[in-house]
Structure formats: structure tokens, C-alpha cells
Amino acid sequence: MLEDKNLDKIINEMVDTVENSKDEIYSISESAREEYQNLSEQLKYLKQEVTDNIESSEQLEVKEKLSRQRLAEVSNNFNKFTEEQIKEVYEQTHKLQSELKMLHQREKILRQKRDDIERRLKSLEKTIEKASSLVSKVSVVLNYLNEDFRQIGELIQDANEKQAFGLKIIEAQEEERRRLSREIHDGPAQMLANILLRSELIDKTFKQRGREEALIEMKSVRSMVRSSLYEVRRIIYDLRPMALDDLGLVPTIKKYVENMAEYNQMNITFTPLSLWDRLDAKYEVALFRLIQEAVQNAIKHAEASKIDVKLEKSSNTILVIIKDDGKGFDVKQRKENSFGLIGMKERLEMLNGSIDIHSKVGQGTRIEIQVPLLE
Known part of the structure; x- marks a missing residue:
């Protein structure tokens, strides 16, 4: 469990880091888009100013x-004009040449600004394109972390559960051997010894x-033999009901439900x-x-007074x-050592089946099992 928590912590830190990086990249992308809009x-x-400047220059060049x-x-014809006229023509020409020179200089500056903005726009286009690509890639990575890594964590947890379940099976096998040994010793063996003495x-x-x-x-002695035979048959039934081989599933479940209802003094129905x-x-x-495990769980853990079993x-x-109609439980809360449910899932995996558990605290439990019949 500690390893699972550490793995979850690492994954959460990685997810937070990637999400922050994604936000930063997105912020850079939005800033670049805003700057691109302003520069555009x-x-x-600027292009309009250059056009206007060219038109003004052309008009001024004519003048x-x-x-x-x-x-x-x-x-x-110097002698035909007065000094005042000569001065006026000279100043007018000089003024026009100065204005034209200023317009040419201004056009040069405007063209430089235009070229500089166009270069910056191309650079921003590449930045926006790269940022968008990075956001997409980071989204893929984030999705991978959120889904695939979570699945890896779940797989590791499932593997740990299966390992614990395997150990539990070994313990259960040993416990079953001890139980059978005690039952045979205290039951049929003792009775056979008594029968021998009575004979x-x-x-x-x-x-x-x-x-x-x-x-x-x-x-x-005949009564003791009958009791011994009953005990032997009971032990065999617990290991594997012979009726299952002789009569089939439905009669065996019906007999099992009747026995459990009688033994536990409760209402158990089978339909x-x-x-x-x-x-x-x-x-x-x-x-x-599967039905045996579910019924025993309801009796042992749910504290139910009524159990309904349906088979279709x-x-x-x-x-x-x-x-x-027992006390129910929170299905979202993983229960420790729930080896009964793990064992049911293991059996269903071998049959490609599925199990759905619907339960709420204080509202009982409903288990639905589906098993496909394959050729």
C-alpha cells in the first residue's frame, strides 16, 4: 500500500508539472498571438503610409x-529677371528639393520599419506554430499520464492484490486441510472407532x-453408521456437491439455498x-x-435477513x-482483504465474464454477474 501511495504521489507531481508547463506554453502562445495581431x-x-509617401513624393518630384x-x-536669362524673382525661384526650388529629400528619407525609414515588422511577424508565426504543436504534444503526454499511468498504477495494485490473493489461497488451502483433518478426526473417525467398539x-x-x-x-450401531455416512457425505458436499455432477446446476443451487436457509434460520430464495x-x-x-461465495458474503458480512438469488x-x-437487504457498503471505497470479491473476479476472468456490484450504506447490495456462453 505504501508503494501504491508513493507511485500515486509521483504521478500527481508529474501531472502537476506537465499541467503547469502546458499553461505556461499556452500563455506564451496567447502573448505571441496578441503581439502578432498588434504588429499586423x-x-x-505602415503600408498605407508608404503608399501615401510614394504618392506625395511623385507629386513633389513633378513640382x-x-x-x-x-x-x-x-x-x-539672368538679366531679364529681378534679384527678387531670382531669389524666389531659387528658394522655391531649394525648398522643394529639401521636402523631396525628407520624403525619400521618410520612405526609407518606413520601408525599414515595414520589413522589420514583416520579419517579426514571420518569427511570431513560427513561435505560435511551435507553441500550438507543443500544447498538443503536452496534452497527449498529460492524457497519457492521467489515463495510462493511472492504469499502470491500477495494474500494479491489481498485481499486488493478486499476489496477496495467491498467498491467501495457500493459507486457505492449509486451513481447509486442517479443517478437514479435524472434521474427519472428530466426526467419521471417532464414529468408526465407536462402531468398532460397539461391534x-x-x-x-x-x-x-x-x-x-x-x-x-x-x-x-446401525444408527451410528448412518450418522457417520451423513457426516462423510456432508464433508464431500462441502468439497464438491455430487448433485452438481448428477443433477446439474439448478437443483444443486436449490438444495444449497434450502440448506443455508435452514441452517442460518433466515429467508433465502432461489428463482x-x-x-x-x-x-x-x-x-x-x-x-x-460464485453464488456460494456471494450468499456466504451476504450472511457473514452484510447481516442480511433476506437474500434473493435469480438465475437466467x-x-x-x-x-x-x-x-x-443487509447493511450495504460504499463500492467506491476499496476494502482491505476483500479476497472473496477478488476470488469471484478471478473466476469470472477465466470465463470472460463480468461482475457489477451496486450497493449503498444502509440500502443493501445487488450483485449482477454475466457470463458469456462460448462454443
């Missing part, structure tokens, strides 16, 4: 050209007291919901053990429902 607006205005022609005319007494009684007394002793033919032995044994067979599926 600036580029739009400057006319002014230079006028200046050349004045210079060639010797019959011989003495016949010789000493006569035929009538010997017959009384023989009846007593077969369809016509039944004999099944393959592996299905009959597994279904009997369709063309390709067997459905078992075991319902009790």
Missing part, C-alpha cells in the same frame, strides 16, 4: 522638376445376554428464470461457487443476480 495592425498602417526648369530658365460389544452381548439384547445393540439444460462442467462449477440463461449469456 501596425504593418497595415521639383518644374521648379528646376524654371531655375535653369532664370539662370540662362465387539455386540458379540459379548449375544454370548452373555442373548439375542434380544444383541439386536438392540445392532440397532444402535430460475428460464428453462435449463445441462451446461459444460466448467460453467456449472464456476457459477455454483439466454441463447449466449448467463445472468446471475444476488440481492440482499
Whole structure:
């Protein structure tokens, strides 16, 4: 359990780190998009300014050209113009040339800004593209951590449970051997020993007291033999009900439920919901053990007063429902040492079956088992 908690802690830390990284990358991506939008607006205005500047330059170039022609005319006919006229033409030409030079300089600056913004936009496009790609990849990693790593944790936990279940099986086998040894020793073995002693007494009684007394002793011995036979059959039934091989699943479950109801002084009902033919032995044994385990769990742990067992067979599926009115439990809360349920799941895995447990505290428990019938 400590290893499971440590693994969960590591996975949670990894998930938090990746989520924070994803948020940071997304923040960078959004900042880049915002800057890209602003620069795109600036580029739009810059392009318009460049266009306006070119138009102004072209118009000014025409004026400057006319002014230079006028200046050349004045210079060639210097004597025809006054000093004031010459000065005015010269200043006008100089002014136009200065304005044109300023416009050319401004156009150069605007073009540099435009080119710089276009380079920055291309760089931002790559940044946005990389950030989007990274967000997608991080999302995949996050999904992997959240799902696949969780599954790995569950698999490890299941493996630990199965290991503990295997050890529990070994312990249960040893405990079963001890129980059988005690039962045989205290039951049939003791009775057989008594029968042997009483058989010797019959011989003495016949010789000493006569035929009538010997017959009384023989009846007593017959009763002891019958009790011993009952005990032997009970032990065999606990190991594997012979009725399961002779009569089939439904009669065996019916007899088992009747015996459990009588022994535990409680209401246990069994209802077969369809016509039944004999099944393959592996299905009959597994279904009997599953019902046996579920009923025993309801008696031992649920403190139920009423248990209903229903069994239904369709063309390709067997459905078992075991319902009790016991104290119930929280199915989300994993119970320690719930080896009964683990054993049921192990049996169902071998049959490709499934089990659904519906229970709430104080509202009883309903177990649904489905087993597919395979050729």
C-alpha cells in the first residue's frame, strides 16, 4: 500500500508539472498571438503610409522638376529677371528639393520599419506554430499520464492484490486441510472407532445376554453408521456437491439455498428464470461457487435477513443476480482483504465474464454477474 501511495504521489507531481508547463506554453502562445495581431495592425498602417509617401513624393518630384526648369530658365536669362524673382525661384526650388529629400528619407525609414515588422511577424508565426504543436504534444503526454499511468498504477495494485490473493489461497488451502483433518478426526473417525467398539460389544452381548439384547445393540450401531455416512457425505458436499455432477446446476443451487436457509434460520430464495439444460462442467462449477461465495458474503458480512438469488440463461449469456437487504457498503471505497470479491473476479476472468456490484450504506447490495456462453 505504501508503494501504491508513493507511485500515486509521483504521478500527481508529474501531472502537476506537465499541467503547469502546458499553461505556461499556452500563455506564451496567447502573448505571441496578441503581439502578432498588434504588429499586423501596425504593418497595415505602415503600408498605407508608404503608399501615401510614394504618392506625395511623385507629386513633389513633378513640382521639383518644374521648379528646376524654371531655375535653369532664370539662370540662362539672368538679366531679364529681378534679384527678387531670382531669389524666389531659387528658394522655391531649394525648398522643394529639401521636402523631396525628407520624403525619400521618410520612405526609407518606413520601408525599414515595414520589413522589420514583416520579419517579426514571420518569427511570431513560427513561435505560435511551435507553441500550438507543443500544447498538443503536452496534452497527449498529460492524457497519457492521467489515463495510462493511472492504469499502470491500477495494474500494479491489481498485481499486488493478486499476489496477496495467491498467498491467501495457500493459507486457505492449509486451513481447509486442517479443517478437514479435524472434521474427519472428530466426526467419521471417532464414529468408526465407536462402531468398532460397539461391534465387539455386540458379540459379548449375544454370548452373555442373548439375542434380544444383541439386536438392540445392532440397532444402535446401525444408527451410528448412518450418522457417520451423513457426516462423510456432508464433508464431500462441502468439497464438491455430487448433485452438481448428477443433477446439474439448478437443483444443486436449490438444495444449497434450502440448506443455508435452514441452517442460518433466515429467508433465502432461489428463482430460475428460464428453462435449463445441462451446461459444460466448467460453467456449472464456476457459477455454483460464485453464488456460494456471494450468499456466504451476504450472511457473514452484510447481516442480511433476506437474500434473493435469480438465475437466467439466454441463447449466449448467463445472468446471475444476488440481492440482499443487509447493511450495504460504499463500492467506491476499496476494502482491505476483500479476497472473496477478488476470488469471484478471478473466476469470472477465466470465463470472460463480468461482475457489477451496486450497493449503498444502509440500502443493501445487488450483485449482477454475466457470463458469456462460448462454443
